């Protein structure tokens with residue numbers, strides 16, 4: 442197996458163009474498991490960990506640009522106030538060791554329907570920045586996942602970064618697992634409220650061939666919420682929101698849970714996340730939350 446270790450981003454793009462079958466490795470927390478279990482033996486490995494740009498983040502026109510190689514631990518520590526939904530999800534990933542190595546770039550690269558970063562990225566309309574030797578392109582995360590462990594990346598492309606607005610209101614994430622920690626989601630749900638634009642964003646994990654949005658549920662609750670008066674949503678509205686989230690899922694029965702259980706749990710998580718975000722103060726001005 443050929444092992445390459447580029448020192449710069451442009452060198453990495455050159456190598457990927459010349460060896461499109463070679464597999465990039467960031468934290469290695471998915472790649473090494475696949476290799477150790479002999480599920481996948483790539484012809485070559487491109488180690489991205491020496492590329493400084495991938496580990497950097499910054500603000501670009503009010504939007505955060507976060508390098509694909511920023512770890513969960515750093516996301517929690519450095520960006521938890523600006524991206525609370527992603528930070529809550531990140532805290533549920535693996536163990537401290539996995540969070541110290543694992544990256545959102547790697548989560549996107551694997552594109553597992555159960556990837557915990559995906560629901561909050563969907564809920565906040567994040568954008569994935571892809572790059573190859575021929576140039577850059579930006580793919581909205583809601584168009585990035587094309588099937589189970591498949592995505593919109595071309596063979597010669599790498600994930601450079603993702604772009605996401607700092608939270609414009611309360612955000613929540615909820616995950617059901619078979620135990621409290623070190624667990625793949627049975628299903629998960631993320632909600633992001635934007636009181637100024639009167640928008641609600643959702644993300645569903647581990648209940649379909651790809652991570653999903655619950656578009657009808659978003660449209661329903663946007664019209665129901667009393668953004669100005671701050672009246673608590675009615676029980677009927679909460680109930681309907683949960684039902685619409687459950688209806689948006691496309692779950693299957695598998696070793697982790699049944700489709701029926703997943704739909705039930707999603708409805709519960711959707712109602713809870715809505716109550717939590719609303720109690721946090723969905724009509725608060727976004728000041729103090731920005732980058």
Ligand SMILES: Cc1cc2nc3c(=O)[nH]c(=O)nc-3n(C[C@H](O)[C@H](O)[C@H](O)COP(=O)(O)OP(=O)(O)OC[C@H]3O[C@@H](n4cnc5c(N)ncnc54)[C@H](O)[C@@H]3O)c2cc1C
Pocket residue numbers: 464465466467468469470471472473474489509510533534535536539542543544545546547548549550551555556557558598599600601623624625626
């Ligand atoms: C014990 C354990 C517990 C875990 N718990 C969780 C959990 O709770 N939730 C969860 O979501 N995941 C979990 N995972 C899976 C894994 O940690 C995550 O998916 C993590 O985000 C992967 O990041 P990484 O940097 O380690 O990726 P890597 O393993 O390095 O790469 C993963 C994939 O992404 C590709 N890739 C990486 N970087 C790039 C790039 N810049 N451009 C293009 N492709 C790239 C690789 O080629 C590969 O296909 C767990 C794994 C282990 C071993």
